[in-house]
Amino acid sequence: MYDLIVIGGGCAGCSAAMTARQRNLNVLVLYAGDGALGKARRIDNYPGMPEAAGQDMLRIMRQQAQALGAEFKRQLVTKVLPMGQSFSVLAGNDLYEAGAILLAQGTSRVSPLPGEEELLGQGISYCATCDGMFYRGKHMLVVAGGVEAVEEANYLSELGRVTYFVEKPHDTAGLAEGIVLVKEKPLSFAQDGQEILLTTDAGQHRADGAFVLRPAVAMTQLLPEVQAEKGAIIVDKDLMTTVPGVFAAGDILGAPLQAPKAVGEGNIAAIAAAAYLRALMG
Numbered sequence: 001m002y003d004l005i006v007i008g009g010g011c012a013g014c015s016a017a018m019t020a021r022q023r024n025l026n027v028l029v030l031y032a033g034d035g036a037l038g039k040a041r042r043i044d045n046y047p048g049m050p051e052a053a054g055q056d057m058l059r060i061m062r063q064q065a066q067a068l069g070a071e072f073k074r075q076l077v078t079k080v081l082p083m084g085q086s087f088s089v090l091a092g093n094d095l096y097e098a099g100a101i102l103l104a105q106g107t108s109r110v111s112p113l114p115g116e117e118e119l120l121g122q123g124i125s126y127c128a129t130c131d132g133m134f135y136r137g138k139h140m141l142v143v144a145g146g147v148e149a150v151e152e153a154n155y156l157s158e159l160g161r162v163t164y165f166v167e168k169p170h171d172t173a174g175l176a177e178g179i180v181l182v183k184e185k186p187l188s189f190a191q192d193g194q195e196i197l198l199t200t201d202a203g204q205h206r207a208d209g210a211f212v213l214r215p216a217v218a219m220t221q222l223l224p225e226v227q228a229e230k231g232a233i234i235v236d237k238d239l240m241t242t243v244p245g246v247f248a249a250g251d252i253l254g255a256p257l258q259a260p261k262a263v264g265e266g267n268i269a270a271i272a273a274a275a276y277l278r279a280l281m282g
């Protein structure tokens with residue numbers, strides 16, 4: 001049980017983790033990758049770090065947060081479940097619990113394919129580690145949104161037959177022998193009896209199940225209770241979302257998409273989360 005789980009290890013998440021530790025909160029940061037900051041070759045407008053490469057900034061920020069006592073785990077969060085006065089967070093096949101949540105996933109917008117959300121848990125999965133064993137000896141389709149999917153597809157290929165589709169271009173050189181790479185654009189999912197049907201720009205493919213492996217998860221799936229407008233999460237002046245106990249900071253709140261803004265918001269949201277938790281305990 002953590003006081004605060006931060007979803008996202010970019011500059012908003014790191015800043016929030018540091019401030020939360022200063023307020024003596026027990027903090028876990030779950031992050032899928034490096035986010036926008038990791039792609040920035042050079043940042044000139046960040047105070048105190050002139051001409052910094054995004055990767056260097058990220059490394060220093062994570063080290064600083066860890067030195068203050070925040071725990072970091074590299075895992076994609078697939079679900080946040082409100083449980084009365086706490087929250088359960090599903091990441092990989094691990095379940096964590098916290099009194100408050102901070103959403104800091106950046107702008108990584110995800111558009112599910114038609115049919116995908118309806119069939120989630122009924123033939124479509126986001127987690128190879130969690131659900132792979134259900135398809136032992138069977139045929140699986142993988143719709144891959146990034147290079148992280150290669151390793152997961154390789155794991156699935158040890159269990160059964162895998163056909164791999166590229167949703168967003170990435171390096172597939174590491175795919176295990178035996179995985180069939182189909183160069184067709186995935187368009188939609190449907191169900192036919194016990195089978196999953198994937199329609200592409202060149203035809204249809206059927207299998208016993210499908211894994212959609214992207215480096216991010218749509219807000220509608222992660223925490224549908226949180227309201228957004230024009231792609232930005234709605235928050236109050238304390239950066240609390242429409243769900244009490246869930247805060248948000250950084251690019252996920254919309255423009256300007258800038259590192260110093262993300263850091264400032266991480267700080268505000270962490271202070272507000274600490275006050276929220278204090279009030280909860282009376």
Ligand SMILES: Cc1cc2nc3c(=O)[nH]c(=O)nc-3n(C[C@H](O)[C@H](O)[C@H](O)COP(=O)(O)OP(=O)(O)OC[C@H]3O[C@@H](n4cnc5c(N)ncnc54)[C@H](O)[C@@H]3O)c2cc1C
Nearest residue numbers: 008009010011012032033035036077106250251257258259
């Ligand atoms: C090429 C480029 C150049 C830039 N140059 C500048 C500049 O010069 N100056 C400036 O101020 N800003 C610049 N920016 C913008 C700046 O990088 C962003 O504003 C800033 O990184 C936003 O921080 P963030 O923490 O909100 O999001 P991000 O840095 O994008 O971090 C998001 C984090 O969330 C994680 N995540 C997402 N979904 C999940 C999930 N489901 N589970 C777990 N983790 C998840 C990601 O892996 C990542 O760790 C640039 C951006 C880019 C792409």
